[in-house]
Amino acid sequence: MRQFEHIDVESLKEASELLKEEHTAAIAGGTDLLGALKDKIMPDYPEKVVNLKTIDGLSGIREDEEGLVVGALTKLSDLQDHKLVKEKYPSLAQAAKSVASPLIRNSATIGGNICQDVRCWYYRYPHQIGGRVNCVRKGGEGCYAFTGERGNHSVFGAMRVDRPSCSASCPAHVNISAYLAKVRENDLEGAAEILLSANPLPAITSRVCTHFCQEGCHRGELDTHVGVGQIERYVGDYILNNASRLMPPPETESGQRIAVAGGGPAGLSAAYYLRKAGHKVTVYDRMEEAGGLLMYAIPAYRLPKEVVQKQIKALEGMGIEFQCGVEIGKDITMEQLASDYDKVFLSTGAWKKTVIGIDHEEMTRFGLEFLMEVKGWMAGKAGTNVVVVGGGNVAVDVAVTAKRLGASSVTMVSLESRGEMPATKEELERAEEEGIVLMPSWGPAAVMKEEGRVTGIRLRRCVSVRNAEGRFAPVYDDNDIKEVGSDSILMCVGQQTDLSFLGDDFAIEQNRGRIVADGLTQITSDADVYAGGDVVTGPATVVAALAAGRRAAQAMNHMFEGTRDKVKELPEGGFLRYDHDCRQCKHVISTHVRPLEERKVDLEDDFGLTPEEVRQEAGRCFNCGCFAVNPSDIANVLVSLDASVVTNLRSYTAEEFFQRTPRVHDILDDGEIVAEIRIPAMKDGAKAGYEKFRERASIDFAEVACAAVYETENQIVKRAKIVLGAVAPVPVSCEKAEQYLAGKKISEETADQAAELALAGADPLKETSYKVQIAKTLIKRSLLALNR
Incomplete structure (x- = not known):
C-alpha cells in the first residue's frame, strides 16, 4: 500500500x-x-x-x-x-x-x-490499460470507454469533469468541444457565442495561431487530431460577416472610461471585453492603422490585411474608439492617461530589435522592419541572396516573403537542431517547399563585408542551445566554421520591449525591460494600471496575448463591480453529444492551398474548408468527457x-x-x-x-x-x-x-x-x-x- x-x-x-x-x-x-x-x-x-x-x-x-x-x-x-x-x-x-x-x-x-x-470499469480491471488509471477524471487525456471496453458505462452520454485536453492546451482556454458541438448541430450562432466568450479574434487566430489545441487533441492518440484551426476560421469569418448582430454595442453604459495603449491582440481583446461590459473604451496606437503586429508584421499570405481591418471595424461598431497615429509618451503622456481615465491597459508589444553582439551586426536588417516595409525594401533587389538568422515562425515569414519577392536564394540559419527549432513543423515544411535552405545547429559568428557592403556571414557549429537547467546558454564548436555568401542578412532572433513611453516620472515596477504584472489579473504596481501581452511576457503568441487582455478586462470588471473574490468554476453541466460514427472517420480533411506556382506575398495561401467539410471535421471530435x-x-x-x-x-x-x-x-x-x-x-x-x-x-x-x-x-x-x-x-x-x-x-x-x-x-x-x-x-x- x-x-x-x-x-x-x-x-x-x-x-x-x-x-x-x-x-x-x-x-x-x-x-x-x-x-x-x-x-x-x-x-x-x-x-x-x-x-x-x-x-x-x-x-x-x-x-x-x-x-x-x-x-x-x-x-x-x-x-x-x-x-x-x-x-x-x-x-x-x-x-x-x-x-x-x-x-x-x-x-x-x-x-x-x-x-x-x-467508479469506472477500469478501476476494477486496470490490467486492461497497462495497470494505471490515467483517465480524464484523474488528470489524464480522455476516457477509456471511447477506445476500449465500455459495456458498463453511461447510456446518456459523457459529462465534463474538467477542461478537455484541447481547451487545457489553449492559452485562452477556449471551450473548443462546446463550439464544435454547435457546429455539428448547424448552430453557428451558438458556436460564435461560445467562441467569442474566450476569443474575440477567431478569424485572426485561426490563421496565425500555432494551435496548441491540436497538439492536445485526444483524437490524435487514435489517428490524427481534429482540424480545430480550420473550423475556427470558418466560425471566425462567419462572425466578421455578421458582426453587427454577433458583436453588438452594449445595451447599457457603465459610465467607466478605460484607455488601452496599443492596438495589438492584447489591446483589442481587452477593448472587446471591456466594451461588452458597457465601459467607454479608447484605443491609442502609434501606427496609422490599429492591429499592431497583426497588421504590420504578419505577411498577407498568412493573414490578409482586410481580415484585420474587418476586425477593427467590428470593434468600432461596438462603440470602441480608435485614436491612431498617437504615440504614448510623445503625443500624450502616461500621466494624462492616468488622469483622464478610470483605468489604463498597457499593451504596447515588443517592437525593438535584439542585438546579439557579432562583428558588423549594424549592417544587418531587423526582420520586423523588413516585414513592415517589405515591398519597398525588395524593390530592385531581385536576385539577392538572403540569409535569415533565426528559427521561429517570424523567421519563416521573413524567409518565405523574401523568396516570393524575387530573392535568388534564401537560407535560414538556426542555433537549434531541426527538431528543436521553435517554428512549427508546418511552417518549416512550407519554407522547404518554397526552396528555402534550412541550416539548423549553426550560429552567427560575424557578418562578412567588403567595400562597405555585405558579402556573407560566418557561422560556427552550435553543439547545444540550453544548459542542464534549461536556460539559454549556447555552446559552440569554434573548430567547425562555415561561410555562406549573401547580399542581405535579416535578423529574426527575437524582439524587445521599449518602455521609454512611460517617461521618468511615471513610476511602475519593471523587470529586465518589461512591465511587471500579476499573472491572474494583469494588474501592475499601480492599482489603476494593467498590462498584458508582449510588453509583460516578451515575444509570445497571439493567443497568449489576447488571453492576457481578457484577464485584464475581467479583473477590471470585478473591481468596478466590487466582486474581487474568485467565483468557483464548475464544469459545464448536462450530457455531452458527439457523432457516433466519429471513430470511423480517421483522417483530417486536407486544407485547400494555393498551388506553389500561384503563391504571392499579397494573396492568402489557404482557401479554407467548405461548409460541409467543416461539419464533417467537427464530427471527428470526441467531445471528451467521462462515461x-x-x-x-x-x-x-x-x-x-x-x-x-x-x-x-x-x-x-x-x-x-x-x-x-x-x-x-x-x-x-x-x-x-x-x-x-x-x-x-x-x-x-x-x-x-x-x-x-x-x-x-x-x-x-x-x-x-x-x-x-x-x-x-x-x-x-x-x-x-x-x-x-x-x-x-x-x-x-x-x-x-x-x-x-x-x-x-x-x-x-x-x-x-x-x-x-x-x-x-x-x-x-x-x-x-x-x-x-x-x-x-x-x-x-x-x-x-x-x-x-
Whole structure:
C-alpha cells in the first residue's frame, strides 16, 4: 500500500483546516480510499489522510419535526436495520442493504458513499490499460470507454469533469468541444457565442495561431487530431460577416472610461471585453492603422490585411474608439492617461530589435522592419541572396516573403537542431517547399563585408542551445566554421520591449525591460494600471496575448463591480453529444492551398474548408468527457426523497449536490465536509422503493438502479419522482415520465409509456444499449407494484 500520514482529528474545524492543504484526503468508512491506495493504479495519491471517524457527533439516526436526520458517519449497516428507516423511508434502507457485501456495509458510511468518486470499469480491471488509471477524471487525456471496453458505462452520454485536453492546451482556454458541438448541430450562432466568450479574434487566430489545441487533441492518440484551426476560421469569418448582430454595442453604459495603449491582440481583446461590459473604451496606437503586429508584421499570405481591418471595424461598431497615429509618451503622456481615465491597459508589444553582439551586426536588417516595409525594401533587389538568422515562425515569414519577392536564394540559419527549432513543423515544411535552405545547429559568428557592403556571414557549429537547467546558454564548436555568401542578412532572433513611453516620472515596477504584472489579473504596481501581452511576457503568441487582455478586462470588471473574490468554476453541466460514427472517420480533411506556382506575398495561401467539410471535421471530435457511471446507491435515493446534504459550511439540495457535476470535490470547497443528510418526512400515501440490477448480488456495482417515490390517491398518481442510477455519471431524474404520470391511473399501458419517456433522452454507446431495456423494466416494475 502507498505510504501516507494518518491523522486522527477531534472536530470538524480541525479536519477542515487540514483538508485545505494539498495532497490531503478525508477517510470515513475507508472502503473506497483504502482500496485505491492498495491497488496502486492511480497516478497521484494523498500524502495525508484525515480520519473523520474520531469526531464525536457525526453519526446517528434521528427524527425531528421536519423529517429524518442522518449523521454523515452513520454506517450503512445501521441504516439497513434501523426500524424507523425501514418503516418510513424504506428505499433508503433497501439501498443501504444493496451496497456490496455485509463486511463492507459494516464499515462504509453514508457520507463516504455519497462522496465517493465515480467508479469506472477500469478501476476494477486496470490490467486492461497497462495497470494505471490515467483517465480524464484523474488528470489524464480522455476516457477509456471511447477506445476500449465500455459495456458498463453511461447510456446518456459523457459529462465534463474538467477542461478537455484541447481547451487545457489553449492559452485562452477556449471551450473548443462546446463550439464544435454547435457546429455539428448547424448552430453557428451558438458556436460564435461560445467562441467569442474566450476569443474575440477567431478569424485572426485561426490563421496565425500555432494551435496548441491540436497538439492536445485526444483524437490524435487514435489517428490524427481534429482540424480545430480550420473550423475556427470558418466560425471566425462567419462572425466578421455578421458582426453587427454577433458583436453588438452594449445595451447599457457603465459610465467607466478605460484607455488601452496599443492596438495589438492584447489591446483589442481587452477593448472587446471591456466594451461588452458597457465601459467607454479608447484605443491609442502609434501606427496609422490599429492591429499592431497583426497588421504590420504578419505577411498577407498568412493573414490578409482586410481580415484585420474587418476586425477593427467590428470593434468600432461596438462603440470602441480608435485614436491612431498617437504615440504614448510623445503625443500624450502616461500621466494624462492616468488622469483622464478610470483605468489604463498597457499593451504596447515588443517592437525593438535584439542585438546579439557579432562583428558588423549594424549592417544587418531587423526582420520586423523588413516585414513592415517589405515591398519597398525588395524593390530592385531581385536576385539577392538572403540569409535569415533565426528559427521561429517570424523567421519563416521573413524567409518565405523574401523568396516570393524575387530573392535568388534564401537560407535560414538556426542555433537549434531541426527538431528543436521553435517554428512549427508546418511552417518549416512550407519554407522547404518554397526552396528555402534550412541550416539548423549553426550560429552567427560575424557578418562578412567588403567595400562597405555585405558579402556573407560566418557561422560556427552550435553543439547545444540550453544548459542542464534549461536556460539559454549556447555552446559552440569554434573548430567547425562555415561561410555562406549573401547580399542581405535579416535578423529574426527575437524582439524587445521599449518602455521609454512611460517617461521618468511615471513610476511602475519593471523587470529586465518589461512591465511587471500579476499573472491572474494583469494588474501592475499601480492599482489603476494593467498590462498584458508582449510588453509583460516578451515575444509570445497571439493567443497568449489576447488571453492576457481578457484577464485584464475581467479583473477590471470585478473591481468596478466590487466582486474581487474568485467565483468557483464548475464544469459545464448536462450530457455531452458527439457523432457516433466519429471513430470511423480517421483522417483530417486536407486544407485547400494555393498551388506553389500561384503563391504571392499579397494573396492568402489557404482557401479554407467548405461548409460541409467543416461539419464533417467537427464530427471527428470526441467531445471528451467521462462515461463512467455514478456508483452510489444512496445518491439516487436521496434525490428521489428530495433530501438535503448539509456540510460544515452550507446546505445543498440533493439535485445540486449529485446532478450538477460527477465529482463531489468540484462542488465542495477546500476544507468543506459533509456533516449530515436531512430527508423531509414522507407524505401520507407516498410509497418509496429502490431496486437495482447486477450480475452478482452483494458483490457487483449496479448495472442499472431505480429509486422512485410515488404519491397516489385512489390509484391516481398525484406526484412521481423517478431517479435512475448507474446509467450516467450522475443520477438521472426522469422528468418527462414524472410529468406524464401526474393525474394518471396506473396500468400496464401507463407504465410502458412512462418507461419509454424516461429513456427518451438516452444516447447509448453500442455496447451499453442493453441497459436501456433494463432501465425501462425497473421503472415499469416500480409502477405496477403500486397496484399490488
